[in-house]
Amino acid sequence: MPEAPTLIAEAIRFDAVGKTFPTRPVPLRAVESVSFAVRRGEFLAILGPSGCGKSTLLMMAAGLETPTEGRLERGGVELVGPHRQTGVMFQDATLLPWLSVLDNVLFPATIRRIPRAQVLEAAMRLIETVGLKGFEGARPHELSGGMRQRAAICRALVLDPDLILMDEPFSALDAITRDEMGDVLLDLWQHTQKSAIFVTHSIREAVLLADRVLVMSRRPATVAEELVVPFPRPRTPALADSAEFAAVVAHLRGVIARNMA
Amino acid sequence: MKAVLTSTLAVLAMLLGWEALVRGKAVSADLLAPPTAVLEALLRHPEILLDQGISTARETALGFLLACLIGAAMGAALSSAAPLRRVAMPWVLALQIVPKMALAPLFVVWLGVGAPCRLAFAVFIAFFPVLIGTTAGLAGTDSGALRLCRVLGAGWWQTVLRVRLPYAVPQLLAGMKTAATMALLGVVIGEFVTAQQGLGYVVMFAASLGETALVLAAITLLCGIGVALYGVVLLAEWAFARWYSAPMPAGEFG
Numbered sequence: 077m078p079e080a081p082t083l084i085a086e087a088i089r090f091d092a093v094g095k096t097f098p099t100r101p102v103p104l105r106a107v108e109s110v111s112f113a114v115r116r117g118e119f120l121a122i123l124g125p126s127g128c129g130k131s132t133l134l135m136m137a138a139g140l141e142t143p144t145e146g147r148l149e150r151g152g153v154e155l156v157g158p159h160r161q162t163g164v165m166f167q168d169a170t171l172l173p174w175l176s177v178l179d180n181v182l183f184p185a186t187i188r189r190i191p192r193a194q195v196l197e198a199a200m201r202l203i204e205t206v207g208l209k210g211f212e213g214a215r216p217h218e219l220s221g222g223m224r225q226r227a228a229i230c231r232a233l234v235l236d237p238d239l240i241l242m243d244e245p246f247s248a249l250d251a252i253t254r255d256e257m258g259d260v261l262l263d264l265w266q267h268t269q270k271s272a273i274f275v276t277h278s279i280r281e282a283v284l285l286a287d288r289v290l291v292m293s294r295r296p297a298t299v300a301e302e303l304v305v306p307f308p309r310p311r312t313p314a315l316a317d318s319a320e321f322a323a324v325v326a327h328l329r330g331v332i333a334r335n336m337a
Numbered sequence: 338m339k340a341v342l343t344s345t346l347a348v349l350a351m352l353l354g355w356e357a358l359v360r361g362k363a364v365s366a367d368l369l370a371p372p373t374a375v376l377e378a379l380l381r382h383p384e385i386l387l388d389q390g391i392s393t394a395r396e397t398a399l400g401f402l403l404a405c406l407i408g409a410a411m412g413a414a415l416s417s418a419a420p421l422r423r424v425a426m427p428w429v430l431a432l433q434i435v436p437k438m439a440l441a442p443l444f445v446v447w448l449g450v451g452a453p454c455r456l457a458f459a460v461f462i463a464f465f466p467v468l469i470g471t472t473a474g475l476a477g478t479d480s481g482a483l484r485l486c487r488v489l490g491a492g493w494w495q496t497v498l499r500v501r502l503p504y505a506v507p508q509l510l511a512g513m514k515t516a517a518t519m520a521l522l523g524v525v526i527g528e529f530v531t532a533q534q535g536l537g538y539v540v541m542f543a544a545s546l547g548e549t550a551l552v553l554a555a556i557t558l559l560c561g562i563g564v565a566l567y568g569v570v571l572l573a574e575w576a577f578a579r580w581y582s583a584p585m586p587a588g589e590f591g
Contacts, residue, residue: 138488157490164488170481174503174581186499187489215582 087151087239087271088137089113094145094296095132106132108296109146116238117269121282123328124292125336130275133297134243137273138164150239160188163232165242169224171216171231177203178212181230188235195234202230206260222253226260233264240272246281258284259313266310279325279332283307284316289328293335300335303328370550375557378550386539390558393524393535396452397562400459401520405513408464412471412509429468437462441530455527455535462526463519470512474505503581510574517566525559536562 095107106129114120124130135141136148139158148155150162171180179186181203185195203209206226216224225245232240246254258281265272265285276282282289286305293300305324307315315321352372358364359371366374379386411429415422441458448454478501486496528537536555543551 140484140487158488160490162488164485166481166484168481170479170485172482172500172503183485184489187486187491187495 085115086113086149087116087118088155088273089149090133090137090146091149092146093133093136093143093148095129095136095141096144105296107136107143108298110297110299111146112290112299112302114239114271114273116271118288119265119272119274119286121274121276121286121289122292123276123279123282123289123332124297125294125332126277127295128292129295129297130292131243133292134241134273134275138162138241159239160235161237161239163235163237163240165225165228165232165240165245167244167248169216169221169228171224171227173216176213176215177208177219177227180216180227181234183231184235190235198236199230199234202233203227205264206230220253221249222257225249225257229260229264233270238270240270242272242274244275244277247277254278255280255313261285262311262313279328280316283321283324283328284311284313291328291331291335301331303331367547368549370553374550375553378548378554379557382551382554386536386554386558389534389536389539389555390562393521393528393537393559394562394565396455396459396527396535397521397524397566400456400463400524401517401566403456403460404463404516404520405467407460408467408512408516409471409509411464412468413475415468416472416475429465433465438526441526444527445530450531450533454531455524458527459520459523462523463516466512466515466519467509468512470508470510470515471505474508475501477508478504506577506581510570510577513570513573514567517570518563521559521563521566 090110090112093107093110094105097104097106110133112120122130122133132141136143137155139155139162142156150159171177172183175183178199181199182192182195185192200212203212206229208223208226208230211219211223216227219227225248228245232242246257249257262285274282274285283305289303289305290299291301291303292298303324307321355369356371356373359366359369370378411425415425415429440461444454444458444461448457482500482504483496486500491499524535525537525540528535529541532538532541536559539555540552540559543549543555
């Protein structure tokens with residue numbers, strides 16, 4: 077169900093967005109005057125240390141938190157709540173334990189009251205692309221952590237959103253599975269024109285997957301540095317073994333170290 | 338299989354020992370009737386025991402059902418409205434501290450000596466575990482699943498039916514298991530204080546005549562009712578677990 081093309085070239089725009097939580101005794105300043113935009117079709121990685129407020133940033137993009145300052149625009153319109161054309165992935169797969177993999181993938185359609193037949197084909201195609209073919213009828217507890225997260229990717233994509241938000245989606249996985257999942261995502265993005273915001277603290281993931289990387293400062297989160305990743309698409313996982321890749325990773329590591337000092 | 342055999346043999350051995358103690362005059366048959374006498378009492382008055390047993394079973398089942406409905410409804414109401422919870426919860430808890438058996442005679446004063454009194458008392462002592470099971474179950478919904486619902490723009494009813502309820506059922510069933518035993522207890526106490534009908538009445542009446550065999554026969558039937566009702570809940574739990582088809586997050590309750 078592709079949306080009619082709009083004249084707005086930005087999927088989402090943060091305009092001097094700030095967020096303060098009314099905690100006691102001292103209010104918690106999580107995000108400080110953040111401005112950036114994600115172009116249509118762009119994959120943006122947000123890189124920062126744990127607890128720097130980058131998740132808060134993503135929750136605001138998902139419409140689950142409201143900014144206390146500034147303005148958030150989604151497709152040129154102010155964002156006031158969860159958006160129908162946004163897919164979200166969290167750190168945990170959060171599959172419903174009593175539903176099969178297929179029913180979990182179709183859950184967004186169930187909630188939106190979209191007939192199953194209308195999205196079944198897309199769901200099956202996604203399940204095949206992420207390598208879960210043959211597990212459609214399995215229950216979440218029968219799957220490994222990586223397989224659950226694959227199902228969660230399918231669920232986020234099943235209604236063909238134009239923007240995907242991912243909050244450290246692989247940080248609960250072991251290192252090997254984690255690299256594998258990065259490759260799955262890279263593969264998926266060869267074929268789509270979707271925009272994405274990918275929050276991570278893995279420099280490798282950020283450089284491999286993203287067109288552009290924002291490095292966040294320590295809390296309260298601000299954009300400390302922006303880097304356009306100089307590698308053309310399509311990319312392959314082998315890119316991560318190249319000297320150029322290592323140079324970009326090293327540069328980013330330096331940026332992060334400077335910001336933490 | 339071996340475990341079943343061992344426990345069956347242990348029960349048989351205990352019954353034999355009991356019989357031997359009474360026959361060997363170590364214990365007077367007037368104080369404790371031997372198993373054979375209990376069996377004989379069961380067979381001697383089948384129609385009386387059956388009649389009274391049906392009365393008890395019917396009231397227990399009805400009391401249990403009402404306790405489940407009222408407990409679940411109150412639990413759902415309390416979980417959905419924080420102000421209501423603040424007002425009602427202290428009262429609900431205070432009622433639990435009162436030794437509830439002591440209130441049984443009051444129920445007679447309020448409702449007379451008929452079935453309504455016994456039913457009301459059974460519901461009164463059985464609804465609480467269901468209420469707690471419901472609130473605990475509804476509160477225990479995976480927070481990630483709730484966040485997913487918000488992201489997808491799920492409505493209140495959708496969230497309840499598709500996510501909260503399935504997460505709550507294991508706790509609700511655990512509460513219902515406790516309620517099944519409480520409902521029977523409530524009816525029997527009701528029969529004690531109303532002294533009108535039911536196996537509890539048979540127990541009181543036979544005990545006053547020193548008919549220990551009949552007392553034990555009535556208690557045997559009460560056990561049967563208790564096991565049957567508990568079995569129904571276990572069956573429901575089994576059916577749910579099959580549908581759920583995943584390890585249930587909640588275990589025993591209370």
